[in-house]
Amino acid sequence: MKKAQGIIWDLSDLYSSSDDPKINQDIKAAIALSKSFKKKYHSKIAGEDCTAVLLLEMLKEYEQLIENGYRPFAMSNLLFTADGRSDVYKAMVAKVQDAMTQIKNETLFFALEIQKMPDAKIETFFSSGKLEHYRHYIESLRLFTPYTLSELEEQVINQKNLSGKTAFVNLFDEFTASFEWEMEIDGETKTLTESEMRELQRHQDPELRQRAKASHDLKYGDNALIFTNIFNSLVKDHATEMRMRKYESPIQPTHLGNGVSGEIVETMMRVVSDHYPLTQQYNRLKAKMLGLPKLRGSDLYAPVSKSDRVVPFEEGKQLVLESFAGFSPEFGEIIGRAFDEKWIDAEIRPGKRGGAFCYSIGPSVHPYVLMNYVDKVDSVYTMAHEFGHALHTVLAGEKGSLLTFHAPLVLAETASVFAEMLLTRKLLSEEKNRESRIQILASKLEDFFGTISRQNMYISFELDAHLEGAKRRLSADDLCSLWTTRRDEMYGDSVDFLPEEKWFWSVIPHFIHTRFYCYAYTFGALLVLALFNQYEEKKEAFVPKYRGLLAAGDSDWPKNLIGKMGLDISEPTFWKGGFKVIRNMLEELEELVG
Ligand SMILES: [Zn+2]
Structure with a gap:
């Protein structure tokens, strides 16, 4: 049997089938409940007689009604991702989405009223001790209150954004989606898209990689007028809005959204730039592995090995199970349940969605994992990653509370990337073949340099551009020079770049779509490595602390959650611990390459 044939999830823990009458009953009940919730509680929070006990009651009811609405929502989405060709499922998704929108609209008042509560009142409520469980949820909601403008001003901004910043984002998307490249490959001229051009960066042939890189980046340079305009308009727009809302820096709203302070992010970024020499050291080693005198920009994603191990599903499953169980028997047992109770859909079928995800519904239902298993080591990594998310979900659900369930963004990838590290250690402990060991280490290191160092460099550039661009209009040359300065700071002399680069x-859509988003990648990945370093140092003593972190879900700020493990993310030493793991892996690799 090949490629996970027959590994299909069992959705009967949600509903017996797609035509279970309970689905419609649940949708109707959730809408009715949201209506009665509004009738009962609208304008109550602002009232004189609102007490901490009443607010607690509202929070519990609110939490329950949202979770009830999620169940049919999850069922329709899971059915649809498992077979996107079905018109029945498409109609079901549309129907449930309408219902969810209705529920959200009916209950929108609730969060708004919490946001508008006077500070003094909420403080008395907190000091009563009754709202402890929801304190973090309430504080997160109120974080943006000081920067929120009047309702009318907010409406004007929203309306004007459609023809303002959103228009520039759409222009970027539509314009770049229309890009095509003519490339000669094996004597044939082909027309390629953006993603096909990127895939060429992983091609075995160095000459083809170089030609593709030059041609790809030049296309953007040829259209510099448009990209410079888009960039400047977005920077200016953001600067204006920051001034109106009285933010202190262009990156502050991102910090608020992530629930971390600017100082912590600055400390982390400083530690990352101090470790750029490790990236350079790896690049020199990679040049050696590729048999090149020096790495070029077009070699950064080149494959270091041709070996391709075949891993059938059963073997992949054992590897994942044992990785978790080796860390903690309890974790192994949860993942064992995930396989036995069929939380996973892994076979490849027509109509099924590509890629992979872990779908967490709420504390009362276990998560579901979708992936497309292709008998390769990469698939085993995907499985470990998604089951890491699943484990996080199960533990965070123990409190039985939806409003404290989903981990904050910077912690959202903790369990998944940690699981990948456990798998890496497992694979290395068993693999005797030198070529395969090199491949495992090199691909993991490249992952980390890509998510930690490179994203850090992106953010440094983005900050420079926003600070400079708020003062004056940036020319295309200015932007190129800000970019190459930060790039060269990271790569040093370890890489030769083409002028087109x-x-x-x-090229990077994050700068256009989700300003300053990239540091969440750096933060998340380096945090996992720092935790992994703790695990390597403290061994078993680390396990219950890590369990506590996952079980905490979104019940406190990241600094406090990690603080409860006895670790301090405002200290540079904490972040440096992450680089210890990288340095060890790099040394292992250097020894193997010889
Ligand atoms: Zn993930």
Whole structure:
């Protein structure tokens, strides 16, 4: 049997089938409940007689009604992702989405009223001790209150954004989606898209990689007028809005959204830039592995090995199970349940969605994992990653509370990336083949340099551009020079870049779509490594602390959650611990390459 044939999830823990009458009953009940919730509680929070006990009651009811609404929502989405060709499922998704929108609209008042409560009142409520469980949820909601403008001003901004910043984002998307490249491959001229061009960066042939890189980046340079305009408009727009809302820095709203302070992020970023020499050291080693005198920009994603181990599903499953169980028997047992109770859909079928995800519904139902298993080591990593999420979900659900359930963004990838590290250690402990060991280490290191160092460099550039761009209009040359300065700071002299590569700032969609988002990647990945370093140092003593972190879900700020493990993320030493793991892996690799 090949490629996970027959590994299909069992959705009967949600509903017996797609035509279970309970689905419609649940949708109707959830809408009715949201209506009665509004009738009962609208304008109550602002009232004189609102007490901490009443607010607690509302929070519990609110939590329950949202979770009830999620069940049919989850069922329709899972059915649809498992077979996107079905018109029945499409109609079901549309129907449930309408219902969810209705529920959200009916209950929107609730969060708004909490946001508008006077500080003094909420403080008295907190000091009563009754709202302890929801304190963090309430504080998170109220974080943006000081920067929120009047209702009318907010409405004007929202309306004007459609023809303002959103228009520039749409222009970027539509314009770049229309890009095509003519490339000669094996004597044939082919027309390629953006993703096909990127895939060429992983091609075995160095000459083809170099031609593809030059041609790809030059396309952006040829259209510099448009990209410079888009970039400047977005920077200016953000600067204006920050001034109106009285933020102190362009990155502050991102910090608030992530629930971390600017100082912590600055400390982390400083530690990452101090460790750029490790990236350079790896690049020199990679040049050696590829048999090149020096790495070029077009070699950064080149494959280091041709070996391709076949891992059938059963073997992959054992590897994942044993990785978790080796860390903690309890974790192994939860993942064992996930396989036995069929939380996973892994076979490849027509109509099934590509990629992978872990779908967590709420504390009362176990998560579901979708993936497309192809008998390769990469698939085993995907499985470990998604089951890491599943484990996080199960533990965070123990409190039985939806409003404290989903981990904050910077912690959202903790369990998944940690699981990948456990798998890496497991694979290395068993693999005797030198070529395969090199491949495991090199691909993991490249992952980390990509998510930690490179994203850090992106953020440094983005900050420079926002600070400079708020003062004056940036020319295309200015943007190229800000970009190459930060890039060269990271790569040092370990990589030769083509002149065309100075345009790469205009390629990255995150700068356009989700300003300053990239540091969440750096933060999340380095945090996991720092935790893994703790595990390697403290061994078993680390296990219950880590369990506590996952079980905490979103019940406190990241600094406090990690603080409860006896660790301090405002200290540079904490972040440096993450680089210890990287340095060890790099040394292992250097020894193997010889
Ligand atoms: Zn993930």
